[in-house]
Amino acid sequence: MKATYDLPCNIAQTLNIIGDRWTLLIVHEILTGRKTFSEMKKGLNGISSNLLSDRLKYLESSGLISASLYSDHPPRYEYNLTESGQDLEDVFNAIILWGRANLDKCYKKLIHEKCRTEVNIAYYCPHCDENVDELSVVEVD
Template sequence: MKQQAAICPVEAALSIVGGKWKLQIVYCLLNGTKRFGELRRLIPATTQQMLTLQLRELEQAGIISRLVYAQVPPKVEYSLTELGRSLEPIVHQMHAWGEWYCKQNDIEYWQLSDHMEGHVPM
C-alpha cells in the first residue's frame, strides 16, 4: 500500500474547493438541484467549458452528484451530496465575510437571490 505524504488540512480543503468557481457552484446548489443552464445563468462570468470542468472536478471529489436522464435532448441535474452539504456553514461564513468586506471597501456586490431575478448590485 502506497503511503501519501502528509499535507496541511487547509491545502487539502483548497485542493477540493479552491479556485474561482467551485464555491460559487456549491453556493448555487445550496438552494437545491440545478440544471447546467441554470448554473450558467447564475454564474454568467464563467465559460461553458470552465463550468463543465469545475462540475466534473466537484463530482470526482464527491461534492456534487450528477444525474443524467435518458431522454432526447439530454437532461442533466446537479445537486450537493452529503459531503457537499457539509460545506454549507463554511460557504455561508465566506458569503457573510465577503459582504462585510465589500461594505468596508465600498464595493458593489449582488445577492444570489437578486441575481436569480437579474443582476441587482447592492
C-alpha cells in the same frame, strides 16, 4: 497536471478540492437551487461553458456533487450536492458573515428565521454542553 498545494494542512487540502476559480460558486449555485447547466451558466455571469463543464465533472469525481439524468433523450442532467457538498454550508455561512462585517458592498445577511435577527457563529462543545471560546487547532492522531 492540476496544480495542487502540497502542505500537511486541512485548509490547503480542502482548497485543492474547492479552491479553483469558480468552483466554490458553482457549489453555491447548486445549494441555492440552480441545478442545471444553463441555470448555473445564467447565475454565474461570465463563466464559460467549457469551464463550467470541466468543474462539474471535477466536482462529481471529487464526490461533492452527483449528476442525475432527468431526461434520457436528449440527455439532461440535474446536479445535486452529496453530503460532503452540503457540509460546505458552514463554510458559505462563515464567508457570508465575513462579508456582512467587512465588505464595502454587502448583499446578504444570515438571520434566524423565526425572529429575523442576524445570527453569529459559535462553537459548541458537546462535552461541556455549551458554547465555548477557547479553541485550539491541534494535530489529529
